[in-house]
Amino acid sequence: MPLHRNYGYHPSLETEDLMKTIYFTAASLDGYIADPNDSLEWLFKNGPTDISFIDTFVNTVGALAMGTSTYKWMQQHAEEWPYKVPCFVFTHQNLKPFPGADIRFVQGDVASHHKEMQKLANGKNIWVVGGGDLAGQFYDQGLLNEMHIQTVAVFLNEGKKLFARHTDTAFKIKNIRQHGDTCVEVIYSIATT
Numbered sequence: 001m002p003l004h005r006n007y008g009y010h011p012s013l014e015t016e017d018l019m020k021t022i023y024f025t026a027a028s029l030d031g032y033i034a035d036p037n038d039s040l041e042w043l044f045k046n047g048p049t050d051i052s053f054i055d056t057f058v059n060t061v062g063a064l065a066m067g068t069s070t071y072k073w074m075q076q077h078a079e080e081w082p083y084k085v086p087c088f089v090f091t092h093q094n095l096k097p098f099p100g101a102d103i104r105f106v107q108g109d110v111a112s113h114h115k116e117m118q119k120l121a122n123g124k125n126i127w128v129v130g131g132g133d134l135a136g137q138f139y140d141q142g143l144l145n146e147m148h149i150q151t152v153a154v155f156l157n158e159g160k161k162l163f164a165r166h167t168d169t170a171f172k173i174k175n176i177r178q179h180g181d182t183c184v185e186v187i188y189s190i191a192t193t
Ligand SMILES: NC(=O)c1ccc[n+]([C@@H]2O[C@H](COP(=O)([O-])OP(=O)(O)OC[C@H]3O[C@@H](n4cnc5c(N)ncnc54)[C@H](OP(=O)(O)O)[C@@H]3O)[C@@H](O)[C@H]2O)c1
Pocket: 025, 026, 027, 032, 033, 034, 037, 038, 039, 040, 043, 066, 067, 068, 069, 070, 071, 073, 074, 090, 091, 092, 093, 106, 107, 108, 109, 110, 129, 130, 131, 132, 133, 134, 137, 160, 161
């Protein structure tokens, strides 16, 4: 392991460890990723103003996975689809694609789709965008390698959970970095011992 990892975040981290499946998301202090109405207003109001770290992460990504609610949020808020890599939307609903975007509507066992995602990601990372139940499905199958959680210093008290079903997960802190004065990002890897 390179020495700098023991001493904090290093900008080259994102490009060193490709081909991982990573749950990368922002959460409140009490562990919610959206309010009960799927709003992210709390994040835009209280989150960091410099969000260039998201672009840096997106550059390491070769495929995305998201659930129905997260995709619907994109439909409601994005004027155009922002990603150039394939996106697997896990859904039972008949959702409209964004014109020209590589979006694949799938359902069922995440493991079988994960194989296809790995092929398409072509050596880059897979980003599990959310939500917490879908991330848990990847975790259950032993497919989740890391979580990158940007915790914003605000309480929501209710909403959509960061990790929806689990009570005894095992992660270890790999790195920590600060974004402005309201957000800390912790990179967790799955504990193997
Ligand atoms: N804070 C952040 O940075 C951040 C990041 C991402 C998302 N968000 C927000 O957080 C909220 C997440 O919502 P959510 O927790 O409800 O999660 P979600 O994963 O977006 O949606 C969950 C739904 O996805 C479908 N689904 C999940 N797994 C499936 C599978 N294996 N096969 C088929 N369908 C499957 C099911 O819906 P159906 O059966 O109805 O199809 C399920 O109810 C959204 O509002 C989103 O915008 C926030």
